[in-house]
Amino acid sequence: MFTNGSKYYLGLSVVSAIVGVAYMVLVNPNDLGALALFVLATAAGTVAGFSLFIRDGEVATAAEAIEAARRAPGASIWPIVTALGAATVLVGLATVPAWFIIGIAVFCAGGLEWMIQGWAERASADERWNEEVRTRIIGGLEFPGLAAVVLVLIAYAFSRIMLNASKNGATVIFMIVATVVLIIGSLVAVRPGFRGRSLATVVTAGSVVLLVAGVASAFAGEREELTKAAKEDHFSAEHRECGPEKSKYWDKHANNTVSLRSAVIATVTVENGEVYAQAVGLQTKVGSISVPRSNPVALMFRNKDEKEYRLTVNLGTQEVAQTGVKEEKKDCTQLTGKNQEQILLLKITKPAENPDEPYTLTVPGLKGEIKVIVP
Amino acid sequence: MRNNRIFRRLAPIPALVAAALLTGCARNAPQDTFVPKGPNAEKIDNLQNIVFPMAGIVGVIVLVLAGYIFVKFKDKGQPIPSQAHGKPVVEITLTVIPALILTVVGVFTFRGVFDLAETRDTELIINVTGQQWWWEYDYPAQEKYGITQPIITSGQLVIPEKTKVLLRETSRDVIHSYWIPALNGKKDAVPGRIHLLRLEADQPGLYAGQCTEFCGLSHANMRMEAVALSEADFAKWVANQQRAYAPPASGLAKEGETVFLNQCVRCHQVNGLKKTDGTPAIAQPEQNVYSGAAPNLSHLMSRNTFAGAMFDLVTEKCRKDIWGASSAEFGATYLEGVTEDCLNQNDLRAWLRNAPAMKPMYADPTKLGASGGKYRGMPNLGLTEDDIDKLVAYLLTLK
Numbered sequence: 001m002f003t004n005g006s007k008y009y010l011g012l013s014v015v016s017a018i019v020g021v022a023y024m025v026l027v028n029p030n031d032l033g034a035l036a037l038f039v040l041a042t043a044a045g046t047v048a049g050f051s052l053f054i055r056d057g058e059v060a061t062a063a064e065a066i067e068a069a070r071r072a073p074g075a076s077i078w079p080i081v082t083a084l085g086a087a088t089v090l091v092g093l094a095t096v097p098a099w100f101i102i103g104i105a106v107f108c109a110g111g112l113e114w115m116i117q118g119w120a121e122r123a124s125a126d127e128r129w130n131e132e133v134r135t136r137i138i139g140g141l142e143f144p145g146l147a148a149v150v151l152v153l154i155a156y157a158f159s160r161i162m163l164n165a166s167k168n169g170a171t172v173i174f175m176i177v178a179t180v181v182l183i184i185g186s187l188v189a190v191r192p193g194f195r196g197r198s199l200a201t202v203v204t205a206g207s208v209v210l211l212v213a214g215v216a217s218a219f220a221g222e223r224e225e226l227t228k229a230a231k232e233d234h235f236s237a238e239h240r241e242c243g244p245e246k247s248k249y250w251d252k253h254a255n256n257t258v259s260l261r262s263a264v265i266a267t268v269t270v271e272n273g274e275v276y277a278q279a280v281g282l283q284t285k286v287g288s289i290s291v292p293r294s295n296p297v298a299l300m301f302r303n304k305d306e307k308e309y310r311l312t313v314n315l316g317t318q319e320v321a322q323t324g325v326k327e328e329k330k331d332c333t334q335l336t337g338k339n340q341e342q343i344l345l346l347k348i349t350k351p352a353e354n355p356d357e358p359y360t361l362t363v364p365g366l367k368g369e370i371k372v373i374v375p
Numbered sequence: 376m377r378n379n380r381i382f383r384r385l386a387p388i389p390a391l392v393a394a395a396l397l398t399g400c401a402r403n404a405p406q407d408t409f410v411p412k413g414p415n416a417e418k419i420d421n422l423q424n425i426v427f428p429m430a431g432i433v434g435v436i437v438l439v440l441a442g443y444i445f446v447k448f449k450d451k452g453q454p455i456p457s458q459a460h461g462k463p464v465v466e467i468t469l470t471v472i473p474a475l476i477l478t479v480v481g482v483f484t485f486r487g488v489f490d491l492a493e494t495r496d497t498e499l500i501i502n503v504t505g506q507q508w509w510w511e512y513d514y515p516a517q518e519k520y521g522i523t524q525p526i527i528t529s530g531q532l533v534i535p536e537k538t539k540v541l542l543r544e545t546s547r548d549v550i551h552s553y554w555i556p557a558l559n560g561k562k563d564a565v566p567g568r569i570h571l572l573r574l575e576a577d578q579p580g581l582y583a584g585q586c587t588e589f590c591g592l593s594h595a596n597m598r599m600e601a602v603a604l605s606e607a608d609f610a611k612w613v614a615n616q617q618r619a620y621a622p623p624a625s626g627l628a629k630e631g632e633t634v635f636l637n638q639c640v641r642c643h644q645v646n647g648l649k650k651t652d653g654t655p656a657i658a659q660p661e662q663n664v665y666s667g668a669a670p671n672l673s674h675l676m677s678r679n680t681f682a683g684a685m686f687d688l689v690t691e692k693c694r695k696d697i698w699g700a701s702s703a704e705f706g707a708t709y710l711e712g713v714t715e716d717c718l719n720q721n722d723l724r725a726w727l728r729n730a731p732a733m734k735p736m737y738a739d740p741t742k743l744g745a746s747g748g749k750y751r752g753m754p755n756l757g758l759t760e761d762d763i764d765k766l767v768a769y770l771l772t773l774k
Contacts, residue, residue, distance in 0.1 A: 294667025
């Protein structure tokens with residue numbers, strides 16, 4: 001039952017597993033050594049399974065082996081794919097890391113396919129059986145893999161088109177694409193005759209159009225306001241704009257994200273020229289807000305007045321790179337119009353060291369301050 | 376003869392059922408979910424009292440029927456019975472009965488969920504922050520309770536009795552879950568989010584809890600205790616927590632303060648403690664600890680536990696006195712704090728000697744690439760016995 005090759009690999013697998021357990025008990029259960037031994041056990045077990053399945057690649061008779069070896073290798077696309085993967089790896093090394101990862105994936109996929117095909121062509125003298133055994137080994141991976149690649153390409157191409165088109169144009173494109181998909185789906189449902197070659201032609205043509213438009217859009221770049229918003233770098237940590245408003249193109253709806261709103265610890269409201277705070281959970285107004293040390297929390301700033309205001313957190317002063325020069329350390333929201341809200345994220349690592357410089361929240365242009373206390 | 380054989384085969388079943396039932400028995404079970412001690416836990420208990428029997432009856436019926444079918448129709452070589460499809464009466468009955476059961480369960484469950492989520496009548500808020508492997512409690516300023524400056528503590532959550540307390544939970548590192556079974560259900564503490572949990576205790580006393588979301592190596596040692604005090608006793612506790620720091624005048628405790636300034640203040644804050652130059656001693660746990668926080672030790676000896684409530688600060692006898700005190704006497708007993716006679720010197724000294732040996736922690740930063748070389752838990756500081764004597768004397772002054 002067990003072939004010579006499978007016996008060897010099975011033995012290696014079992015011994016590795018036993019040594020792995022011993023290593024965990026005697027040396028260190030969290031060490032990489034144990035992990036390496038279990039990986040070896042798994043890999044050897046897999047190879048043992050292969051060996052059993054293909055009977056160590058041995059054909060039944062010498063004559064059969066000669067016949068199988070005599071046949072010239074069939075035409076194959078996989079060497080090209082593997083070479084393409086290797087080239088992409090090199091390009092990725094010199095340019096963008098993403099290409100390196102894509103190259104590795106293509107190289108591995110191409111190499112695996114090439115290896116399986118090469119082995120299957122010589123598995124026996126029976127070509128039909130060879131084809132069958134190749135399909136049994138790799139067929140289950142080929143279609144899902146191909147489908148995943150096509151889906152990624154389509155999603156990527158579609159996203160490039162949507163980012164390139166104007167806001168209104170993107171809406172129209174989305175409606176058209178959705179309508180076309182609905183019509184094709186309905187046709188498939190009600191007209192059985194539409195399913196064969198006609199459907200394949202339509203889907204192929206649609207995919208080609210989508211890919212061409214996607215590539216063209218990727219080269220054309222994103223629409224103007226997105227490019228300008230990226231240049232503003234509004235949401236970066238270095239972005240400080242507590243003075244006059246300069247940013248124009250930033251995403252003004254970013255504050256509505258659920259993750260930000262779920263961390264609100266207090267709201268600060270401007271109403272009839274008064275600034276007041278309410279801690280989440282209490283209905284009363286409070287003069288101070290307690291912020292846990294070293295943990296990010298969000299403050300909700302709500303403006304109910306006509307004039308635009310921003311919320312500023314004053315975190316004392318700090319020395320500029322051991323120059324002796326001190327600068328104010330503060331952060332703020334953008335200007336907020338009537339009945340609008342903005343989130344101010346705070347992460348304070350320690351209490352105010354100088355009693356004369358307590359942490360406070362203020363709204364420039366209005367009187368009053370709210371203390372921020374880090375216990 | 377055949378009956379005897381069946382009887383012999385079924386004989387172990389009552390024993391197994393009895394054994395299963397016995398596992399539910401315990402003499403000292405402070406985390407019993409079926410003994411509510413507050414209105415929120417009471418609501419959950421009321422719901423359990425409806426749902427568990429219904430689920431139990433359905434479960435028993437299903438299991439008995441399945442067992443009967445396995446025995447009755449097991450393959451003995453008999454011909455396959457005729458197959459029947461489409462019995463509208465049976466199908467409708469078997470759809471309607473579960474639907475009715477689920478409707479009843481759903482009505483009570485939804486009502487309970489909305490009741491437990493009510494926060495509009497909150498009287499006291501407390502920020503609860505979880506980190507590996509302890510809980511921090513900070514009380515924002517609230518004039519109604521005399522809290523003029525935020526109070527920060529850990530291990531024991533102190534609340535006034537018969538008061539609607541709202542916990543605002545979050546986490547500094549991984550997901551934890553806060554659960555005092557006698558006072559309410561559990562609620563996850565998630566980094567970057569603030570979750571609300573209402574607690575209310577009917578009477579003064581100690582209520583035990585446990586982190587219920589696996590959070591790493593010492594998850595099982597991440598405990599907590601809620602301490603309910605009468606309104607008057609809570610006011611005393613607040614006043615004590617807001618009392619200014621009183622440095623030891625001289626002696627061993629004064630030397631212990633110096634050791635604390637040299638060693639412990641890198642991570643642990645004691646509010647009001649000053650360096651030798653007179654400037655405030657501000658701890659910088661963010662530079663040493665992965666979560667960015669270590670327990671604030673102000674008024675440490677007003678608590679009964681330390682190290683994530685894993686160890687008692689008081690001896691076993693004193694602990695029994697506190698846990699066993701009547702409701703009327705509990706406040707006074709608890710507020711007495713840790714006296715020199717009651718101090719659990721063994722565990723405290725062992726902790727100071729080598730904390731990682733007492734509680735599993737990732738306290739060796741050289742093996743912590745993923746945390747940027749920062750500790751998860753307290754490391755072995757290599758203190759001498761002399762230092763430990765001084766530190767214990769100093770910590771005893773933090774009433």
